[in-house]
Amino acid sequence: MTFLGMPAHAPRGVGHLRGDESFPAAARTALANPQLRRNLQHATTTIRGKSGRVIAELPDWEELRSAGSALKAYTMANLPRLLEQLEEKVTAAGGVVHWAADANEANRIVTDLIKETGEQRVIKIKSMATQEIALNEALEAAGITPVETDLAELIVQLGHDKPSHILVPAIHRNRSEIREIFLREMPGVDPALTDDPPELAGAARRYLRETFLSTRVAVSGANFGIADTGTLAVVESEGNGRMCLTLPDTLITVMGIEKVVPSWQDLEVFLQLLPRASTGERMNPYTSMWTGVTPGDGPQNFHLVLLDNGRTAVLADEVGRQALHCIRCSACLNVCPVYERTGGHAYGSVYPGPIGAILSPQLTGIEDNASLPYASSLCGACFDACPVKIDIPSILVHLRNQAPHPRTEKAAMAAAAYTMDRPKLYERAQRAAKLSKLLGKRGRGLPPPLNGWAASRDLPAPPPESFRDWWRGR
Amino acid sequence: MRIALFATCLADTMFPAAAKATVQLLERLGHEVVFPLEQTCCGQMHVNTGYQDQALPLVRRYVRTFEACDVVVAPSGSCVGSIRHQHAMVARQAGEVGLASRAEAVAGRTYELSELLVDVLEVEDVGAYYPHRVTYHPTCHSLRVLRVGDKPLRLLRQVRGLDLVELPAAEQCCGFGGTFAVKNADTSTAMLADKMRHVLDTGADVCTAGDASCLMHIGGGLARLRTGVRTVHLAEILASTEAS
Amino acid sequence: MSSKELILGRIRQALGSSTASPGVPRDYRRGAAPVDLDLLVERLADYKAVVHRVPDVPDTIRTIIGAGRLVVPPGLPADWLPPEVPVTRDDQLSAAEISAADGVVTAAAVAVVETGTIVLDASPDQGRRILSLLPDLHICVLRPEQVVASVPEAVARLTPGRPLTWISGPSATSDIELNRVEGVHGPRNLHIVLWESA
Numbered sequence: 001m002t003f004l005g006m007p008a009h010a011p012r013g014v015g016h017l018r019g020d021e022s023f024p025a026a027a028r029t030a031l032a033n034p035q036l037r038r039n040l041q042h043a044t045t046t047i048r049g050k051s052g053r054v055i056a057e058l059p060d061w062e063e064l065r066s067a068g069s070a071l072k073a074y075t076m077a078n079l080p081r082l083l084e085q086l087e088e089k090v091t092a093a094g095g096v097v098h099w100a101a102d103a104n105e106a107n108r109i110v111t112d113l114i115k116e117t118g119e120q121r122v123i124k125i126k127s128m129a130t131q132e133i134a135l136n137e138a139l140e141a142a143g144i145t146p147v148e149t150d151l152a153e154l155i156v157q158l159g160h161d162k163p164s165h166i167l168v169p170a171i172h173r174n175r176s177e178i179r180e181i182f183l184r185e186m187p188g189v190d191p192a193l194t195d196d197p198p199e200l201a202g203a204a205r206r207y208l209r210e211t212f213l214s215t216r217v218a219v220s221g222a223n224f225g226i227a228d229t230g231t232l233a234v235v236e237s238e239g240n241g242r243m244c245l246t247l248p249d250t251l252i253t254v255m256g257i258e259k260v261v262p263s264w265q266d267l268e269v270f271l272q273l274l275p276r277a278s279t280g281e282r283m284n285p286y287t288s289m290w291t292g293v294t295p296g297d298g299p300q301n302f303h304l305v306l307l308d309n310g311r312t313a314v315l316a317d318e319v320g321r322q323a324l325h326c327i328r329c330s331a332c333l334n335v336c337p338v339y340e341r342t343g344g345h346a347y348g349s350v351y352p353g354p355i356g357a358i359l360s361p362q363l364t365g366i367e368d369n370a371s372l373p374y375a376s377s378l379c380g381a382c383f384d385a386c387p388v389k390i391d392i393p394s395i396l397v398h399l400r401n402q403a404p405h406p407r408t409e410k411a412a413m414a415a416a417a418y419t420m421d422r423p424k425l426y427e428r429a430q431r432a433a434k435l436s437k438l439l440g441k442r443g444r445g446l447p448p449p450l451n452g453w454a455a456s457r458d459l460p461a462p463p464p465e466s467f468r469d470w471w472r473g474r
Numbered sequence: 475m476r477i478a479l480f481a482t483c484l485a486d487t488m489f490p491a492a493a494k495a496t497v498q499l500l501e502r503l504g505h506e507v508v509f510p511l512e513q514t515c516c517g518q519m520h521v522n523t524g525y526q527d528q529a530l531p532l533v534r535r536y537v538r539t540f541e542a543c544d545v546v547v548a549p550s551g552s553c554v555g556s557i558r559h560q561h562a563m564v565a566r567q568a569g570e571v572g573l574a575s576r577a578e579a580v581a582g583r584t585y586e587l588s589e590l591l592v593d594v595l596e597v598e599d600v601g602a603y604y605p606h607r608v609t610y611h612p613t614c615h616s617l618r619v620l621r622v623g624d625k626p627l628r629l630l631r632q633v634r635g636l637d638l639v640e641l642p643a644a645e646q647c648c649g650f651g652g653t654f655a656v657k658n659a660d661t662s663t664a665m666l667a668d669k670m671r672h673v674l675d676t677g678a679d680v681c682t683a684g685d686a687s688c689l690m691h692i693g694g695g696l697a698r699l700r701t702g703v704r705t706v707h708l709a710e711i712l713a714s715t716e717a718s
Numbered sequence: 719m720s721s722k723e724l725i726l727g728r729i730r731q732a733l734g735s736s737t738a739s740p741g742v743p744r745d746y747r748r749g750a751a752p753v754d755l756d757l758l759v760e761r762l763a764d765y766k767a768v769v770h771r772v773p774d775v776p777d778t779i780r781t782i783i784g785a786g787r788l789v790v791p792p793g794l795p796a797d798w799l800p801p802e803v804p805v806t807r808d809d810q811l812s813a814a815e816i817s818a819a820d821g822v823v824t825a826a827a828v829a830v831v832e833t834g835t836i837v838l839d840a841s842p843d844q845g846r847r848i849l850s851l852l853p854d855l856h857i858c859v860l861r862p863e864q865v866v867a868s869v870p871e872a873v874a875r876l877t878p879g880r881p882l883t884w885i886s887g888p889s890a891t892s893d894i895e896l897n898r899v900e901g902v903h904g905p906r907n908l909h910i911v912l913w914e915s916a
Contacts, residue, residue, distance in 0.1 A: 005719075005724065005727035005728055005731055006728065006731055007728045007729075007731055007732045008728065023658070024657060024658050024659075024660065024661075027658065027660055027661050028660050031660050031661065031664050037664075039895070042895060043895050043896040044896075046895065046896045046897060047892075047896045050896075059747070060745070060746040060747050063743070063745040063746040064746045066743050066745070067742055067743055067744055067745070067746055070740055070741065070742040070743055071742050073740045074739055074740055074741075074742055076733075077733065077738065077739045077740065078739060079729050079733070080726045080729050080730060083725075083726070083729075084726070087722075093879070098721075099720070099721040099722040099724075099725050100721060101721045101724050101725055105721060149903070150893070151891045151893040151894070151902060152891075152893035155893070167892075168892065168893050168896060170893060171896065174895060175894055175895060178894060197894040197895070197897065197899040198899050198900070198901055200894060201891055201894070201899050201901055201902045202901065204902060204903075205901070205902055205903055208903065209903075212903070213813050213814070213817070226878065229878040229879065231878050231879075237889070237890050237891050237892060237893075237902070238889055238890065238891045238893075238902035238903050238904065239851065239889040239902055239903035239904025239905075240902070240903045242847065242851050242883065242903070242904060243851065243903055245847075246847045246848050246851055247813065247848065247851075257725065257729070264873070264878045265873060265874070267873050268748070268869050268870035268873040268874075269746070271869050271873070271884075272746075272869050275833075279892045279896075279898075281765075281886070281892075281898070282761065282765075282832065282833040282834060282886070283830070283833035283834065283835045283869075283884065283886035284886065285765070285885065285886050285887050285888070285889055285890045285904070286883065286884065286885060286886075286889070286904060287882075287883070287884035288847075288881075288882070288883055288884075289878075289881070289882040289883075289884075290881050290882075291878060291879045291880075291881075294840070294880075294881050296810070296846065297840055297846040297847055297848075297881055298846075298847055298848075298881060306725070308725045308728065312725065312728035312729055312731075312732045313732070315729060315732035315733065316731070316732035316734075321732075337646055337647045337649070337665050338658070338661055338665075341661055341664045341665060342661055371657075373524075374653075374654065374657050374658065375658065375661075376651070376654065377614070377647045377649060377650065377651025377654045377655075377662070377665070378522060378614070378651055378652070378654070379614035379618070379646075379647035379651065380614055380615070380617075380618035380619060381614075381618065381645075381646075381647070383618070384618055394559075394563075397521060397522055397524075397560075400522070400523060400524030401521075401524045401525070401526045402524075403524050405524060405525075409523075410525075413519075413520060413523065413525045413528055414528060416519070416520070417517075417520055417525070417528035417529070417531065417532065420483065420514045420515040420517075420532055420535075421514070421531040421532060421535055423511060423512055423513075423514055426483075426514050426515075430486070430487050455659065455663070456659075456663040456666065456695060456698060457663075457666070457691060457694030457695050457697075457698055458693075458694045458695075458697040458698045459694060460488060460489070460690060460693065460694065462487075462488060463488065463489070463490050463491075465490065466486055466487055466490055467481050467485060467486040467487075467490035467493040467494060468481070468486055468509070468511060470490055470494060471497075471509050
């Protein structure tokens, strides 16, 4: 029984926050695909180099990170006031603000708003929030066609695929695979299309141009919503965002409640952090900012949908709430040795990689994503890369402490702790470490799950005497 | 200086050579080493696997054992990282405020070997001799939790006879990660494969690091492939002399 | 209970008594710094904008547009335009009419050296956002006094209520193997005319 007003998790049965199988099982499939490994390694190596170079250009990167981190903490502490201020300013500028407690309500609000326009097709800017709530599926069920306009989203949509990266949802596809998808699925495509990236981009330009000009409703996410001005900002590269934010009559923006930013001035921090951490550019090609409705310029109907869908449950955890500081740059994915090898699909959620491993389980409740906090070697590269200094390794450890544990593991851990707290017993265990006999040659006789380790590694032979025996004997 | 050794349960049980070398090295440098026998394990495996409550007695034990010592050294970046960044947190989460502040105090006097040598004892040339081609893997917790930086490399550069070769993509995790290697064995193996490839690319005979755990992982892989490349703890290299 | 009340109630519940509101350290570079126009040119060119540092605007525009047709915002100074080039001034032109132009000429509100960025704020000399979006060529005339060194200075100069478009190079994507490729939906050609008095 949940009480009204208690923070709630994202509901089951809707949205893309839960995978069909555990991380280790899904990872096994991905690891068996050498093409995927090569694509990911190439892409993440490229972006790490680019990002490192432009970050090194800024003498005050660390000060910017500290400011960004503090701004996010300030935002969380003042969330009710800031959201009400945002609503007030957007409304004053001619926009309409809606509040959605979960994915179902958000999908219903957006669907109804589109139905009111009488339109049956909408153009979409890549948005994590609308992927999270599975808005496209909800729209299709209502007879509305959503057209993804971001190149990578288009590749995913045309390929009947799933996104695998926050920034570049088709990162798992290389140029020749993209060419094949376009040739197979893109109506009117030039059959002589090559896999030259500018040519592929050109094909998307031609394909979407008419759709941009003839569609009267757009759906977007938002990178920032400025409380003290009511300004929304979308950061992008291709100009599909500008098209969606400028050409239609009606614009519907779905924004997680944690995306609010206290003041206009704070953009000076985030607009420096985000592009350098995400695409490794000094600045992304296009950033659009709008405040409500501008007569004679752009959409004349603007709706902002503020989405909870589990965010308040994340906020309720004093350690875990840092996950809400994320600005969706995906730097943690690009530096993660686990992500680089498994890709994004293994995480089962639209939020993959290290940030996904701490965000998804908190949004859904840990039972529904119990394996994700363990999908990390705790190497710490994500913490160093995060532009707002989210301490991802510490939150992973914190969530592991909440995760349901297998019974055999529980027993083994309890036994180990018991032994370790009793030096006499510990020494006896050391001497009884006739492990080699118990384990079989090279550890292959270990019981599961330990045999997984020994499948590719030799266990060392136990030494003739422990250190403490040597110490005593000297 | 009187220095207390925290051997770590892994080195104590499986890799005593690393702990012995630490003793021999520090004694050669003119220091007194003590080894309190009440010590066992820092509890990192429990904390990192999600069993904080079970780590609590181990935190208490560590604090009690080493509280009276001026300086503690451990031949492990990972264990020192846990002591410094997790012990007080475990105590605090269990509501033990007093233990938390004591844990913080002891952690402030606990050093990983290269930190102790370079920062506390202010020595880089430890008088070692090790005539081998060596590559250094900076383990994640040394690098990103303790921030030991290039201290181990500065120590290795002063070792007579040692041919130090740079490890490509050195800062990438080897895939051990404690129980990660068990729970996500396939991913761990894929990470290890790349690490081993980089080690082999250097042409080194020896791969060294400041953590017995990562070395066990890398060494286990190299042994399975019969590469002939050995893994040797940093302490063992620094303890080696022409006499040994 | 409305969803608004529900969500705000949940947030208050989640925050509990942890009402401490942390301060924000702003130790990064913020003040006015000297403007290095050479660096601006370098940064613009790095993202594939074509830069013209000239004393004469109409001549430069003639060279860029050749025999093409231009569309311009209502408040663009007439003396920027070469007399012989066909020009349509925007007066609620349709999307099709704007698309049909070979290029658009606008002014800018501010430019940032460090990032190679120009910002348009829909003033009369910059026009509606659609104007600088649909033509495949965007010529932006920039005066040195509009240039600032850093992002914080640009944010301080801009007026938040206006529709703003920050532009750094022509339309591009990093979606194919994370390499930047120029030329997707926005103008594929961006020319910056940096108008320096002779």
